[in-house]
Amino acid sequence: MMFRPAILAALLLPLPAFAGDVMVSDAWVPTAPPSAPTHAAYISLHNHGSEPRVLVGVSAEGYGMVHLHESKESDGVMTMTMLHQIEIPAGGMMMMKPGGLHVMLMGPKAPLAEGATVPLVLEFANGDKMPIEAMVKPRVPES
Amino acid sequence: MRGLATALAFWLTSILAAAAQVQGVELDAPEPMPAFELSDQLGKTFTQDDLRGQWTIVMFGFNSCPDVCPFTLGNLEHAIGETAMRVRPDNVPKVVFVSVDPARDADYVTEYAQYFHPEFRGVTGARDQIDTLITATDSFYRLLKPDADGYYEVQHSSAVSVIDPEGNLRAKLQPPFDAGMTAEFLARLQIKYRKEKS
Numbered sequence: 001m002m003f004r005p006a007i008l009a010a011l012l013l014p015l016p017a018f019a020g021d022v023m024v025s026d027a028w029v030p031t032a033p034p035s036a037p038t039h040a041a042y043i044s045l046h047n048h049g050s051e052p053r054v055l056v057g058v059s060a061e062g063y064g065m066v067h068l069h070e071s072k073e074s075d076g077v078m079t080m081t082m083l084h085q086i087e088i089p090a091g092g093m094m095m096m097k098p099g100g101l102h103v104m105l106m107g108p109k110a111p112l113a114e115g116a117t118v119p120l121v122l123e124f125a126n127g128d129k130m131p132i133e134a135m136v137k138p139r140v141p142e143s
Numbered sequence: 144m145r146g147l148a149t150a151l152a153f154w155l156t157s158i159l160a161a162a163a164q165v166q167g168v169e170l171d172a173p174e175p176m177p178a179f180e181l182s183d184q185l186g187k188t189f190t191q192d193d194l195r196g197q198w199t200i201v202m203f204g205f206n207s208c209p210d211v212c213p214f215t216l217g218n219l220e221h222a223i224g225e226t227a228m229r230v231r232p233d234n235v236p237k238v239v240f241v242s243v244d245p246a247r248d249a250d251y252v253t254e255y256a257q258y259f260h261p262e263f264r265g266v267t268g269a270r271d272q273i274d275t276l277i278t279a280t281d282s283f284y285r286l287l288k289p290d291a292d293g294y295y296e297v298q299h300s301s302a303v304s305v306i307d308p309e310g311n312l313r314a315k316l317q318p319p320f321d322a323g324m325t326a327e328f329l330a331r332l333q334i335k336y337r338k339e340k341s
Contacts, residue, residue, distance in 0.1 A: 032213060033206075033258035035251040040209035065292065071210045073318070077283055078211045078301045098214040099319070105209070106294065139217045 020128055021049025022088065027134040029118045030098075034111040039063075041103040041120060041134050042096040047088040054125035055086045055094070061119060064107025071099055080104075085125065098139065112136045166321055167328040173311035179275040181241065181268035184253040189239065189266040194310040198236035198333065202303040203282055205244035206255045211301070216240065216259040218320035219303070223260070225326035234333055236305070241276060242267040243284040244297055280304040280312055305329065307336055 026044040041060075047053050058066045068083040086101065088094040096102050103120070112118070117133040124130070181189045193199075200219065204212035219238055227235045240256035242248040245267040248255070256265030267273065277284060284299040305314040314332055316325060 030213065032209075033251075033255045035206070035254055036209075036213075036258075037207045037247065038209040040213070065294070069210065073301050076300055076302055076317075077298050079298045080208075080210065080296050098210060102210045106207075139213065 020053070020126075021051075022047050022053050022124070022128075022130065024122075024130075024132050025093070026095075027120070027132050029105070029112060029134045029136045030139040031112055031114050031136060037107065039105040039108055039112060039118075040098075041105055041118065042098065043103060043120075043122070043132070043134065044093060044095045045088050045122075046093045047090060050090050052090050053088045055088065055122060056084065056125050057123040058103050059121045059123065060105055062109050063105045064109075066106065066120075067104045068101075069104045070101050073099075114138065166324040167305070167314045167316045167332070169314045169332065170312060173307065173309075173313050174279070176279050176306065176310050176312060177275055179272045179279075181266040181272055181276070183264060183266050184250055189264065191310055194306050195308060197308055198234060198329070199306040200236045200238045200303050200316070201241060201276070201280060201306060202238065203241050203243050203277065203284055203299050205242050205297045205299070206248040206251055207244065208297065212240075213259070215301075215303070215318065215320065216256065216263070218318075218322070220260045220263070221322040222320050222325035222329075225322040226329050229326050229330040230333055236329065238263045240265045241273065243273055243277070243299055244286065245270070245273070281315075305332065 023046045024043060025046050027041065029039055029041045032039050041058070045055070055068070058068065060066050068086060070081050070083055072079050072081065086094055094101070114136055116136045118136060120132050120134055122130040122132060176191050176194055178191050183189065202215060202219065204215065223235060223238060238260065240252070240263060242252045242265065249267055252265035252267045254265070256263040282300040282302070282304065284297060287296040287298065289295040302315040302317045304312055305316060307313045313336065316328070
């Protein structure tokens with residue numbers, strides 16, 4: 001076989017989003033009430049490179065403003081903190097999930113439709129911009 | 144001193160171990176709810192009288208909360224579904240979402256809650272009325288200072304309150320509101336309540 005396994009895998013998989021060595025493994029926006037003034041996006045990134053990468057922002061055409069956020073519970077109180085950067089270690093990953101790291105999408109120009117995608121642009125500290133599509137799907141309850 | 148530190152460490156470890164399991168904490172004594180008046184987005188009132196005649200779960204939050212509030216409401220919806228399989232239909236708790244952010248939410252609070260389940264209620268009201276219910280349920284919230292764009296964050300208790308059919312606070316449920324464990328806790332709480340009353 002002429003192909004090395006990694007190349008073969010790349011040929012077989014749908015084209016993933018790349019920015020240098022960073023790859024998106026998951027990106028979704030939970031369906032939300034039509035009047036919800038904010039939406040969330042959860043993105044997971046793999047850094048296949050040998051240098052750490054730093055996510056410094058996200059932009060979204062369909063929204064008034066976007067923040068990187070972290071929800072935390074301390075002494076029974078939920079607090080959201082705005083983050084200015086999230087590091088993805090070399091060879092490591094960064095996973096956003098409900099109740100933790102998330103992208104807060106404020107001031108939606110239109111309500112969400114299940115099955116649609118929300119275009120986002122990830123911005124990195126080195127100036128890289130990475131356009132991605134986040135899938136709109138229902139939240140799966142904890143069980 | 145060393146003994147005290149060891150005892151404290153042991154106590155803390157036991158609490159942490161228990162916290163990983165426990166979905167709810169029962170109050171030592173039921174706490175009656177004071178008079179208050181809130182209302183839904185159509186102006187229908189929600190008062191202490193609405194806490195009588197059925198079990199109620201009261202959750203505090205705000206509509207602009209993109210992450211934790213929808214997560215909690217979704218998990219509660221799932222937990223209520225599980226509870227419905229374990230208790231009589233008239234013992235399935237009613238869920239009430241109380242927004243602590245009336246300035247932004249008064250016009251949307253009900254549709255917001257009902258998005259997660261058509262029978263959830265969404266209410267808010269005057270600051271002193273919200274505060275009355277917050278204090279009575281030993282809950283907490285704080286509106287943070289607005290940024291340059293006028294946007295502000297809201298901090299709030301993560302636990303929700305379980306109120307019995309006589310309008311007394313009986314227990315607090317804690318995240319992540321695992322559906323099966325929450326349903327089990329609620330079913331046991333109701334059995335204990337009925338034994339007390341019989």
